Amino acid sequence: MKIIVDAMGGDNAPEAIVRGGVLAAKQFGEDIVLVGQEERVRAILRADGAEGIPHLSIVHAPDVVDMHDDPATVLRKKPGSSMAAALKMVQRGEGDAIVSAGSTGALLAGATLFCKRIKGIRRGALAPVMPCAGGQVLLVDAGANTECTAEYLLQFAFMGSLYLRKLMGVDRPRVGLVNNGSEDTKGDALRLEAYRLLREAGEAGRLNFVGNVEGRDVPLGACDVAVCDGFAGNVMLKTIEGTAKFLSSELKQVFLRSAGTKLGYLLVKRGLDDFRSLFDQDKIGGAPFLGIAHPVIKAHGSSNETAAMNAVRQAIEFCRSGLIEEITANMEYMTIGEK
Amino acid sequence: MFEKLCSILAEQFGVGPETIKPETTFVEDLGADSLDLVELMMSIEEEFDIGEISEQDAAKIKTVSDVMELLGEDA
Numbered sequence: 001m002k003i004i005v006d007a008m009g010g011d012n013a014p015e016a017i018v019r020g021g022v023l024a025a026k027q028f029g030e031d032i033v034l035v036g037q038e039e040r041v042r043a044i045l046r047a048d049g050a051e052g053i054p055h056l057s058i059v060h061a062p063d064v065v066d067m068h069d070d071p072a073t074v075l076r077k078k079p080g081s082s083m084a085a086a087l088k089m090v091q092r093g094e095g096d097a098i099v100s101a102g103s104t105g106a107l108l109a110g111a112t113l114f115c116k117r118i119k120g121i122r123r124g125a126l127a128p129v130m131p132c133a134g135g136q137v138l139l140v141d142a143g144a145n146t147e148c149t150a151e152y153l154l155q156f157a158f159m160g161s162l163y164l165r166k167l168m169g170v171d172r173p174r175v176g177l178v179n180n181g182s183e184d185t186k187g188d189a190l191r192l193e194a195y196r197l198l199r200e201a202g203e204a205g206r207l208n209f210v211g212n213v214e215g216r217d218v219p220l221g222a223c224d225v226a227v228c229d230g231f232a233g234n235v236m237l238k239t240i241e242g243t244a245k246f247l248s249s250e251l252k253q254v255f256l257r258s259a260g261t262k263l264g265y266l267l268v269k270r271g272l273d274d275f276r277s278l279f280d281q282d283k284i285g286g287a288p289f290l291g292i293a294h295p296v297i298k299a300h301g302s303s304n305e306t307a308a309m310n311a312v313r314q315a316i317e318f319c320r321s322g323l324i325e326e327i328t329a330n331m332e333y334m335t336i337g338e339k
Numbered sequence: 340m341f342e343k344l345c346s347i348l349a350e351q352f353g354v355g356p357e358t359i360k361p362e363t364t365f366v367e368d369l370g371a372d373s374l375d376l377v378e379l380m381m382s383i384e385e386e387f388d389i390g391e392i393s394e395q396d397a398a399k400i401k402t403v404s405d406v407m408e409l410l411g412e413d414a
Contacts, residue, residue, distance in 0.1 A: 072373040073394075076381075107372050113381055122353060149370070151353075335353075 003315050007036030008064045008082040011302045017101060019045045025056040030316055033095060035059045035086040037186020061085035071105025074239055075113065083216035087114040090294045091221065095325070097295035097315040099286065101303040108144045109323060111296045118324060120312020121291040123148070125156045125230070127163060128287035128296060131278040133221035136297040138164055138173075140227055140290065143234035150193035151336050153177070153227050157198055158334040159290040159327055160225035161207055166321040175202075176223030178214035180234055183219065186212055190229070198227070206333050215239075244279050253284055264316060285310030288318060340387075344406060347382050351375065362403040376400075383410075 005021050007014045018034055018041050024034045034041050038060035053297045063081040065074055075084040083102050089095045091114045098146075100107050100113075104126070121245055125141035140160040145152060157175045164170040177195055179187045184195055195212065202209030213222045215236055228236065255265040265272075277283070285307055286299035295318035299311035342356075351354040352369045365371040380392045380400075381391065387410055400406055 072377050075390075076377065109377070112374060113378055 001321055002031040002033060002095045003312050003313065003314060003319075004033050004035060004086045004089050004098045004108075005308075006082045006098065006100035006102055007034040007041050007058075007084045008061070009100040009107075010299065010308075011101075012205050012304060013101065013204040013267065015038055015044055016303055016305045017299075017308045019048065019305035020303070020310075021056060022048065022050045022053065023305060023309040024312035025053060025175045028316055029055060031055050033057050033059055033089070033314060035061050035089070036082040037062060037064075038199070057059055059085065059089070065102050066245035067103055069103065069106060071103060071109045074103075075110040077204070083110060084114075090115055096319045097297065099299055099311045099315050101286070101301055101308065101311070104143065104301075106300055107296065107298055108289060111292045113296075115292050115294045118293050118327055118331075119156055120335050121159075121327070123152050123155070124289050124291035124296075125152075125159065126233075127290050128237065128336050129284055130219070130237070132219045135224075136168070136216055137221070137223060138225045138232055139218075139237060140225060141230040141233045142237045142287065143230045144289070145230040147231075148190065148229035149309065150190060150197050151334075153190070153229065154197045154201065157201070157207055157209070157225060157227045157332045158330055162228065162326050162330065163288065163290060163323060164224055164324045166326055167317055170224055172208040173224035174210045174222075175207050175225045175227060176210050176218070177217065178196075178218065178228035178236065180210035181213070182212045183213060183215070184211065189310055191258050193229070201333065205334075206330075208332065213284070227246060235292065236320060248276070248279075251316075282287050282307040283310060285312070285314045286312065293324065295324070340410060341403075341407065343386065344383075344403065344410075347386055348379075348403070351379060351382065359403060361402065361407065363403045364401055366401070367405075 006016045014036050020224055021032045021034050038058050041058050061082040063078045065081045065083045086098050087110045090098050123145045126144045127138050128142050129136045129138055129139040138160045140156040161173045161175055164173040180327050199211045201207040210223055218226045233300050281300050286297040289296040295315055297311050297315045345356040345359045380397050386408050
């Protein structure tokens with residue numbers, strides 16, 4: 001197996017990404033290809049004494065995708081960028097999966113343009129895993145598609161459900177439709193139509209549809225797959241991230257208030273560390289881009305070397321899972337014919 | 340050529356090829372977004388083997404007949 005890593009993407013690139021690639025090559029025993037400005041990549045490897053280690057190679061790409069570049073067109077305008085070069089390697093069959101911490105929009109556009117969607121899938125969707133009461137929840141779509149049809153949402157539900165089954169061992173993932181109320185009459189035209197399609201898939205035994213879920217119910221563990229359009233998904237994801245940071249900082253202030261509270265902190269520190277680790281994005285690595293004909297992992301923009309290594313781990317697991325074949329095999333249940 | 344283009348559009352936008360007319364617009368009628376348009380240009384380049392369509396030419400393309408014109412055949 002060969003995992004292609006965009007070495008120049010992300011806030012801490014190329015250092016953190018190169019070091020994450022080194023850790024992955026040592027730990028997972030699969031081939032890792034670092035795509036980026038060769039001299040810079042090589043200098044980092046040299047400084048770390050990691051030149052020439054097994055399973056690690058470099059492919060030179062002179063250019064870098066900038067966060068200000070237009071996502072839809074940048075990879076055609078910058079064919080020499082590390083992201084474009086990495087995607088094209090996967091397209092040509094020179095790699096099995098791509099990992100990038102670079103511009104989300106550019107990666108999503110590039111994956112669609114170069115790696116192509118699975119035949120029958122209308123749109124690819126970003127699917128991060130978030131912690132919730134009782135475990136984890138997969139949010140599909142977290143921002144790739146601001147405008148969706150009911151058919152897109154049906155496909156997100158199937159892809160999310162299959163992802164959890166194949167990669168995370170969840171037997172019958174509970175699929176919820178994110179809505180502004182739990183009753184089946186709630187929502188706009190899109191949500192009402194999506195509800196109908198999801199209910200039908202549930203009644204046919206193809207999905208474990210648990211109905212509408214409100215935003216507050218998602219972190220409380222109401223479902224395993226939270227289905228929504230990319231606009232709502234992105235707002236929800238960022239709101240949850242912000243709320244977690246706010247609560248964490250408020251909690252810190254409480255413990256700093258007096259000598260007594262500081263002493264109390266020492267007594268509960270281990271529990272708090274466990275709590276904090278629930279939100280540790282570095283352990284997860286990244287989010288899969290579902291619906292593309294090859295595994296694509298979007299690592300967090302601020303990925304450090306641990307996060308980059310774990311994003312590679314995720315890509316390896318994705319490759320081994322057979323998820324793309326499983327999505328293809330279920331295609332007839334997730335298309336509603338021509339418009 | 341028109342039939343081939345219709346089949347590309349049908350595949351990409353999930354519509355019946357018979358619903359596509361020369362005056363069909365990509366954004367209004369087929370609901371294309373900016374990524375769809377780039378994807379369409381790339382499919383046309385590949386399927387008709389015409390090299391890269393410039394940004395200026397791409398910006399002028401609004402309807403199916405605009406593509407036919409670009410390909411050198413009047414719709």
